[in-house]
Amino acid sequence: MKHKTFRTRVALAAAGLLTMSALTACGGGAASASGSGPIVLGSLLTIDNPFWSNADVKATSEAWEKYINKELGGINGREVKVVTCDDKGDSAAGTTCANNLLAEEPVAFVNNASLVVGQVVLPQFTQAKVATLGAWPISQQENENPLLFPTTSGASGTYPGLAVYLRSIGVENVALVFEDNGAANAVAKSLADLWETLGGKKSSIFSYGLRTPDFTPLASQVAASKPEAVIAGIGAGDAVRVLKAFKAAGVDVPITTTQTPAVKTVLESSGGAAEGVYFSFVCSPTSGNGKDAELYEHVMKTYAPDRELTGQTCAASSGMQYALSVLQGIKGDITKESVLAQAQKSTDWPGFMTHPMESGAAAKEAPAIRNPYVTVAQYKKGEFVPVTVDGVPANLKPYVNVRDGIPWFRGTLPAS
Structure with missing residues (x-):
């Protein structure tokens, strides 16, 4: 099957300040x-x-x-x-x-x-x-x-959607790499629970601190666990160093993350470490x-x-x-x-x-999320190539919806 592609259209997110500039002196x-x-x-x-x-x-x-x-x-x-x-x-x-x-x-x-x-x-x-x-x-x-x-779906879908995709291609053992903070720890724990629900055999959580100076030890630990794939919770600020550390440590398995680090500064500064990485997106111009x-x-x-x-x-x-x-x-x-x-x-x-x-x-545990779906694309030679899935296992079919030839993945089941 021929893959659809879409051009890399990414930008450096400029730093912002507290702003109320839209207000007039009289107030809106x-x-x-x-x-x-x-x-x-x-x-x-x-x-x-x-x-x-x-x-x-x-x-x-x-x-x-x-x-x-x-x-x-x-x-x-x-x-x-x-x-x-x-x-x-x-x-x-x-x-x-x-x-x-x-x-x-x-x-x-x-x-x-x-x-x-x-x-x-x-x-x-x-x-x-x-x-x-x-x-x-x-x-x-x-x-x-x-x-x-x-x-x-926000974060409630971007990471779980990656887990569903990886299970749909037969991954059994996954490494979950996230920053050590309350919100990220909760996401990692929920992913580990989801992995078990989806029939995965093993998930290992690895944490790193804010402003970690060197990701080499972390990458070495991940490599030593011999995962079949990685789900990385990384922002644009850390992504280049994390991806380079994975490459240097020989983490030669599918590396997945969300759309957050899919930006020009990461893709062009990674020295090839972003090549082949899978990103989840909540929207896609190819749909x-x-x-x-x-x-x-x-x-x-x-x-x-x-x-x-x-x-x-x-x-x-x-x-x-x-x-x-x-x-x-x-x-x-x-x-x-x-x-x-x-x-x-x-x-x-x-x-x-x-x-x-x-x-x-909407799922029972997330009634506000009425669109829990994400699509997944692999970064190849300057383009994001949407993934395809063939022969989705029966237990995963409720989590996958194909529209216009592109699969969308959700990490929860509808309440109804």
């Missing part, structure tokens, strides 16, 4: 709530952080804000204004951001992607009864929240959505020309497109109450370069 919130003036959408992001930067998400949301206002004339004649705050991955800063954003009285949040939103900030948003449209959930609190409407891909490229090239197209920009575009769909579906005043009501009616959505959102697809 009161006007938003009153049914006149700009429609304010809040966005809580971790940007200035060594492990995870969502600068591309901020740029993407702002690009779609400009597109909606300049080319669509806003929503019912009202401008859309995205207000971003960087929590830096710090709990105290997250609380401050939440207070500042809520003070602006947003009708919804959009594309929240934060290391602290689940345990620290989400209760504040929930108490305020403000919906989140589009997000990158990484915690169980987000997966369960009834006011969260993510268009993709048959030609018009969606054209619109996506138009918005980004017109309003964020300094940004290459990445997994982050694609996922954030999906979130903004869903927010636009929800806002356009409201009859009457656009308020936080009407947005929440409309989102609750819009849990089935065709997607935007993603697998569709389907209320029946």
Whole structure:
């Protein structure tokens, strides 16, 4: 079977600072709530952080804000204004951001992607009864929240989807490599449990510290365990050194990770160590959505020309497109109450370069995740080549959905 490919379109995620630059001196919130003036959408992001930067998400949301206002004339004649705050991955800063954003009285949040939103900030948003449209959930609190409407699976799908893919090609023994922190440890543990559920024989967890100076000892430990594949939880900042260490240690098995390190700086600086690595993506321009891909490229090239197209920009575009769909579906005043009501009616959505959102697809343990699917592609000679699967074992068929010739993988079973 001939593989489809798509060009490497990746970018260096620029560092960001706490920003409320979208606000005017009078503030956007009161006007938003009153049914006149700009429609304010809040966005809580971790940007200035060594492990995870969502600068591309901020740029993407702002690009779609400009597109909606300049080319669509806003929503019912009202401008859309995205207000971003960087929590830096710090709990105290997250609380401050939440207070500042809520003070602006947003009708919804959009594309929240934060290391602290689940345990620290989400209760504040929930108490305020403000919906989140589009997000990158990484915690169980987000997966369960009834006011969260993510268009993709976030971390709850990107790693489990890799596990399903590896089991579908017969891998029995996997090494799980993650940073030693609370969220990452929880992901690693859940992956180990999933591996057993999927019929895998052995999973070994290896942890590394923040700002690890040398990954050689870690890579040697992984190599010594003789895994048949590796699932690596690495960000763009550590990816080059980790992949090089794996290569030097002779880890000559499929190495898999998420879309996060699939960026230009990693792929071009790895000295060939990224060649052959498998990445999970929540959306793919090869999935048959030609018009969606054209619109996506138009918005980004017109309003964020300094940004290459990445997994982050694609996922954030999906979130903004869903927010636009929800806002356009409201009859009457656009308020936080009407947005929440409309989102609750819009849990089935065709997607935007993603697998569709389907209320029946949500798992019992993650009712907010209505699109738990990811696709997997291997990096080969400057291109990402989507994988194919043939003869999926019967026990794995509920976890695999083939659309337009491309398999999508989920790590949970639907509740129904």
